[in-house]
Amino acid sequence: MRELPPRLDPRAIEPPLYREWLARGWFHVPASAVLEEGRDPYVIVIPPPNVTAVLHMGHGLNNTIQDVLIRWRRMQGRAAEWLPGTDHAGIATQNVVERQLAQEGRTRDDLGRDPFVERVWEFVRETGGTILEQLKAMGCSCDWERTAFTLDPGLSRAVREVFVRLHEEGLIYRGEYIINWCPRCLTALSNEEVEASETEGRLWRIRYPLAESTWRVAEHAAARGASAIVQLSNGGWALSVSTTRPETMLGDTGVAVHPEDERYRGLIGADVQLPLTGRTIPVVADPFVDPEFGSGMVKVTPAHDPNDFEIAARTGLPPMTVMTPDARMNDAVPEPFRGMDRFEARTAVLAALEREGLFAGSDAHTHAVPRCYRCDTVVEPRLSKQWFVRMGPLAEPALAASRDGTVSFTPERWKKVYEHWLENIRDWCISRQLWWGHRIPVWYCQQCGETIVAREDPTSCPTCGSVALEQDPDVLDTWFSSWLWPFSTFSWPEQTDDLRVFYPGHTLVTAPEILFFWVARMIMSGLHFMGEVPFTQVFLTGTVRDIQGRKMSKSLGNGIDPLEVVERFGADAMRFTVVSACAVGTDIHLDHNDVEGSFAPGRNFANKLWNAGRFTLMSLGEGPIQSLSDLRLALEDRWILSRLQGTAKETTLELERFRLHEAADRLYHFFWGDLADWYVELVKPRLKGEVGETSRQAARATLIAVFDGVLRLLHPIMPFVTEALWRELPWPEGAERPEALIVAPWPTPDRSLCDPAAESRMADFQELVGVVRSLRKEYGIAEGKGIPLALWGDGDLRATVEAQRGALARLARVEEVRWERAGAGTVGAHAVLKGGGMEVFLPLDGVIDVGRERARLQEEIARKEGHLGAGQKRLANEQFVTRARPDVVEKERERAAGLAEELAKLREKLALLEGWG
RNA sequence: GGUCGCUUAGCUCAGUCGGUAGAGCACCACGCUCACAUCGUGGGGGUCGCUGGUUCGAGUCCAGCAGCGACCACCA
Numbered sequence A: 001m002r003e004l005p006p007r008l009d010p011r012a013i014e015p016p017l018y019r020e021w022l023a024r025g026w027f028h029v030p031a032s033a034v035l036e037e038g039r040d041p042y043v044i045v046i047p048p049p050n051v052t053a054v055l056h057m058g059h060g061l062n063n064t065i066q067d068v069l070i071r072w073r074r075m076q077g078r079a080a081e082w083l084p085g086t087d088h089a090g091i092a093t094q095n096v097v098e099r100q101l102a103q104e105g106r107t108r109d110d111l112g113r114d115p116f117v118e119r120v121w122e123f124v125r126e127t128g129g130t131i132l133e134q135l136k137a138m139g140c141s142c143d144w145e146r147t148a149f150t151l152d153p154g155l156s157r158a159v160r161e162v163f164v165r166l167h168e169e170g171l172i173y174r175g176e177y178i179i180n181w182c183p184r185c186l187t188a189l190s191n192e193e194v195e196a197s198e199t200e201g202r203l204w205r206i207r208y209p210l211a212e213s214t215w216r217v218a219e220h221a222a223a224r225g226a227s228a229i230v231q232l233s234n235g236g237w238a239l240s241v242s243t244t245r246p247e248t249m250l251g252d253t254g255v256a257v258h259p260e261d262e263r264y265r266g267l268i269g270a271d272v273q274l275p276l277t278g279r280t281i282p283v284v285a286d287p288f289v290d291p292e293f294g295s296g297m298v299k300v301t302p303a304h305d306p307n308d309f310e311i312a313a314r315t316g317l318p319p320m321t322v323m324t325p326d327a328r329m330n331d332a333v334p335e336p337f338r339g340m341d342r343f344e345a346r347t348a349v350l351a352a353l354e355r356e357g358l359f360a361g362s363d364a365h366t367h368a369v370p371r372c373y374r375c376d377t378v379v380e381p382r383l384s385k386q387w388f389v390r391m392g393p394l395a396e397p398a399l400a401a402s403r404d405g406t407v408s409f410t411p412e413r414w415k416k417v418y419e420h421w422l423e424n425i426r427d428w429c430i431s432r433q434l435w436w437g438h439r440i441p442v443w444y445c446q447q448c449g450e451t452i453v454a455r456e457d458p459t460s461c462p463t464c465g466s467v468a469l470e471q472d473p474d475v476l477d478t479w480f481s482s483w484l485w486p487f488s489t490f491s492w493p494e495q496t497d498d499l500r501v502f503y504p505g506h507t508l509v510t511a512p513e514i515l516f517f518w519v520a521r522m523i524m525s526g527l528h529f530m531g532e533v534p535f536t537q538v539f540l541t542g543t544v545r546d547i548q549g550r551k552m553s554k555s556l557g558n559g560i561d562p563l564e565v566v567e568r569f570g571a572d573a574m575r576f577t578v579v580s581a582c583a584v585g586t587d588i589h590l591d592h593n594d595v596e597g598s599f600a601p602g603r604n605f606a607n608k609l610w611n612a613g614r615f616t617l618m619s620l621g622e623g624p625i626q627s628l629s630d631l632r633l634a635l636e637d638r639w640i641l642s643r644l645q646g647t648a649k650e651t652t653l654e655l656e657r658f659r660l661h662e663a664a665d666r667l668y669h670f671f672w673g674d675l676a677d678w679y680v681e682l683v684k685p686r687l688k689g690e691v692g693e694t695s696r697q698a699a700r701a702t703l704i705a706v707f708d709g710v711l712r713l714l715h716p717i718m719p720f721v722t723e724a725l726w727r728e729l730p731w732p733e734g735a736e737r738p739e740a741l742i743v744a745p746w747p748t749p750d751r752s753l754c755d756p757a758a759e760s761r762m763a764d765f766q767e768l769v770g771v772v773r774s775l776r777k778e779y780g781i782a783e784g785k786g787i788p789l790a791l792w793g794d795g796d797l798r799a800t801v802e803a804q805r806g807a808l809a810r811l812a813r814v815e816e817v818r819w820e821r822a823g824a825g826t827v828g829a830h831a832v833l834k835g836g837g838m839e840v841f842l843p844l845d846g847v848i849d850v851g852r853e854r855a856r857l858q859e860e861i862a863r864k865e866g867h868l869g870a871g872q873k874r875l876a877n878e879q880f881v882t883r884a885r886p887d888v889v890e891k892e893r894e895r896a897a898g899l900a901e902e903l904a905k906l907r908e909k910l911a912l913l914e915g916w917g
Numbered sequence B: 001g002g003u004c005g006c007u008u009a010g011c012u013c014a015g016u017c018g019g020u021a022g023a024g025c026a027c028c029a030c031g032c033u034c035a036c037a038u039c040g041u042g043g044g045g046g047u048c049g050c051u052g053g054u055u056c057g058a059g060u061c062c063a064g065c066a067g068c069g070a071c072c073a074c075c076a
Helices: A009-022 A059-076 A090-103 A112-126 A130-135 A151-166 A212-223 A245-253 A262-267 A306-315 A341-353 A392-403 A416-424 A497-501 A512-530 A562-569 A569-583 A600-620 A637-654 A660-687 A692-713 A719-728 A756-778 A793-802 A803-812 A850-876 A878-883 A886-916
Strands: A041-045 A079-083 A172-182 A188-191 A193-207 A229-233 A237-243 A254-257 A271-274 A280-287 A298-300 A357-371 A380-389 A408-410 A442-445 A451-453 A468-470 A507-510 A535-541 A787-792 A814-818 A826-832 A839-843
Touching: A009 A130, A009 A562, A009 A569, A009 A719, A041 A059, A041 A497, A041 A507, A059 A130, A059 A569, A059 A637, A079 A130, A079 A280, A079 A380, A090 A112, A090 A562, A130 A562, A130 A756, A172 A306, A188 A380, A188 A803, A193 A271, A193 A341, A212 A229, A212 A237, A212 A262, A237 A298, A237 A408, A245 A341, A254 A306, A254 A826, A262 A637, A271 A341, A280 A306, A280 A408, A298 A341, A298 A408, A306 A442, A341 A357, A341 A787, A392 A512, A392 A793, A408 A416, A416 A512, A512 A535, A562 A569, A562 A600, A569 A600, A569 A660, A569 A719, A600 A660, A600 A692, A600 A719, A637 A692, A660 A692, A660 A803, A692 A719, A756 A793, A756 A803, A756 A826, A756 A839, A793 A803, A803 A814, A826 A878, A850 A886, A878 A886
Parallel strands: A041 A079, A254 A280, A408 A535, A507 A535, A787 A814
Antiparallel strands: A172 A188, A172 A380, A193 A237, A193 A357, A229 A237, A254 A298, A271 A280, A442 A451, A442 A468, A787 A839, A826 A839
């Protein structure tokens, strides 16, 4: 038997095992495994991390979960395909490279488009994919032969096909609308890419003077209580409007009131002098205006506000863009404001209005300011010509798939969130003014103006034959390639075996943050292009947070590097820790200031596994292992084998329900609590041959069987330490041995090994040992000192204790067991076993503190009397007896009877003490 | 503003069908008995956020309130 070191050294075992699994091709699943071997596929596609990303704990959690599921299904015999890859991450990656350039004092424009894109490619080739290497250190068993990248030729082809097809179907259109514009990234954003942040701002009130011709009407209206109409110091009349963004007033082309607002009815059509600009704008009527809010009068800036754009479209107001792409005031505004940043302009506009006596104060106002999800810059609504996907027709089937249960969510509450989003779906702005990404497959003929949308790059205009074609300069939203991931990675639109076999997939594991960005859209595209949902189960993980509940992030410096954890404590320790911490629907909290403490549970358990394995291997001794079925098994053998069956059943059930932490918990307690603490302790003498050869053989065979079983069950969560130990296990003669644990069959409970009687008797024995130990501690009897034990109970328990007499002596230091009632004159501590009806009596003459024991007894009697009283009251209650479930009533009766019996014994004991003291 | 979720031991969280509240960590005491001190044994610690309701009985079901959080949102 090989000597194992007393401490698990993950660094010594993990990398070689991973290399071997990889080399043996166990992660790779060819389509033939399904088509020829008839195996049932199980497919997970990885949420592709950004190609430039480095691993953080969120990935650690997410990918551990995926690997647990994949390894478990693989052991179940499924063709378990886990497809890895990365996302080109348009804005994020371009930003990274632009920052690099900035350090060299250059911009992307200095380089020009093609050289810039080449530079990004270089960067991606150099550093991209680091994260995938890091996943390997975590033990992720991805099918690396299929590693995909959203800019790969195949995936790019899928993107283009989808664009063209949607365009043909009329689901893609180009138009001039208000979109979310990031003035720093200089690109349009989708609604999902904008994050609202609650901000304490101000609501400024400003005045727009009315043309003199309307003063009389205005005065009249003011007298009738039109609060928005005020008189200026020069005697003229003005409208009062409110705004959170005063700088946009330079782009106002109207003022709107509700058509049925009696207060302002006379003013509809009136001319208003727009301050600072010398322009005259009209008052229009539009039902969007809420008469109840503020003064019931709204300034209209069609080119810089989505609502105003709508109002303008309905009322015919012209849009007027007053900002440059980087959010400075453009040449459309009066000279003094030109070139000012929008926030600078805000101050300047307010100051200018004040000078003209048109500033009317401000109020504190909390509102949601939209920010770019990539750079946090305040997003500017901007009128712009962009490409959009018409989402309504795509959303409908995706909604139905959730409603009819074709797709299910874990935790279930996300279903509602998903459906709510789809019910209120808005069109998707997919064009980005970036260079890094899939170029939009659209060309404009410079000759005749024709727009060409094509699968292949056109060389000439199909309408006029001109060769002067210019491709649309924009690229597509990164998510426009990610949403095709479940089929584009399997060669779609080409109809291959891979596609047929691995689509649709099964489980998607991801963070809730990208439910709309990615999950919902994948379901939409899957249904639309493949006719089937891409997966049927969506498992949304929690968020990894620090001890203060803050999200882990680079900028906060509160992150934990999973690789550091792997390096220090091993992948198994990290995996077990996160799995056991990831209760469904809850976030996981880790302390970045105490990485060791945070991962101690996993590390300790991995080490426990190692040591128990080490002990087992060392104490099995030489000689063949006999078959279990040929041996006469002891009580503890039957007990642990039975417990293993229950554990296998429960573990499987929990995994099926995505309750990974429960699975981890069951295995932890079975391994540590049952196997290591009890079984191993119980069989030590037997393994040494102290109880005879037959007994030794039974213990060896049982130990091997249980170890084999529990290592299999633990393998998905802790693949390395389990595989390392499993390889050292001797194998029963004649039994077929799988090639490796990673490909060993998943245990299914063997009913013939289930033994409730053994479980029950062991439970009594364990309790007896616990009671004796506890009493020893309580009375301060030295650990090493043996004690006599008197007990009485029924025949079954007696048999148990007799069978375990030796173990009792070792585990509880019991010197002698007497089956007789303690006579008068003997005093001791005692305990009553709850279920078993067995009483323990430790004669403790000379040790016991009689006063203390008496008090304790009295206390216990009082407590039990209380319980009994409550129980009897319940039983006396006619409603309870007639209405409660029969088994509950029966249980209550038994409990009461038991209590009464215990009480009688306690009183007897107390009487004994009285006599002695 | 709307929707959803959470509130149980010092901390992080379980708690299935309503029937005498659990785990891990932390803490205290004892123990280096040859698998493991990353360990073992024992122990202390909870008015289950508050109020009311349903029920024979509520951590669990219902209503209201408070606090926290998430998501959604075009009231300037």
